Amino acid sequence: MNKLHVKxxxxxxxxxxxxxxxxxxxxxxxxxxxxxxxxxVNKVKKHVKPRPPQENGGIVEVEGAMYASKVQLYCETCAKxxxxxxxxxxxxxxxxxxxxxxxxxxxx
Numbered sequence: 001m002n003k004l005h006v007k008x009x010x011x012x013x014x015x016x017x018x019x020x021x022x023x024x025x026x027x028x029x030x031x032x033x034x035x036x037x038x039x040x041v042n043k044v045k046k047h048v049k050p051r052p053p054q055e056n057g058g059i060v061e062v063e064g065a066m067y068a069s070k071v072q073l074y075c076e077t078c079a080k081x082x083x084x085x086x087x088x089x090x091x092x093x094x095x096x097x098x099x100x101x102x103x104x105x106x107x108x
Contacts, residue, residue, distance in 0.1 A: 002031050004068045005088055010108070012071040013085050014041055023074055023084075027063065035065040042066045073108055075101040 006012055010026045024038040044064040050057035072085040078101060089102040099108045 002034055004029060004031050004034065004036070006036055006068055006071060006073065011074045011076075012036075012038060013074045014038070014066075014070060015072050015085060016070050017042075017066070026071075028065075029068075030065065033065070034068050036068045036071060037063050037065050038071065039063060073101075075104065075106055075108065077101070077106045078103050 006026055006029060008026055008029055012024065012026055014020055014022045014024075019041045022038075022041050024040045026036050027039050028037040030036070040063070042064045043061050046060050046062050048057050048060050073088055074084045075086045076084065078084050078086055081104075086104075087102040088099045088108060089105075091098050091100050100106065101108060
């Protein structure tokens with residue numbers, strides 16, 4: 001199984017593709033495929049059949065999966081200074097490993 005740099009509920013920014021520059025929260029992570037689903041990004045239209053018959057069918061817009069390499073973690077403190085895209089760095093204190101911003105050192 002592959003390891004990804006993002007986790008569920010992380011705030012990320014899209015760094016390439018049609019949605020470049022959009023910021024959203026990670027809803028789902030698929031480490032096996034190397035993909036993530038980000039809220040409000042990469043919207044696709046899906047045809048839904050009415051099941052059960054009382055429910056409405058039609059065309060629904062949902063978020064599609066995108067490769068995790070197209071997103072970077074978003075740091076609020078770095079965003080005030082310029083670009084908010086950052087790489088994760090790790091700090092070990094009292095035997096506990098935490099992710100921090102590689103640029104400013106703020107906890108992610």
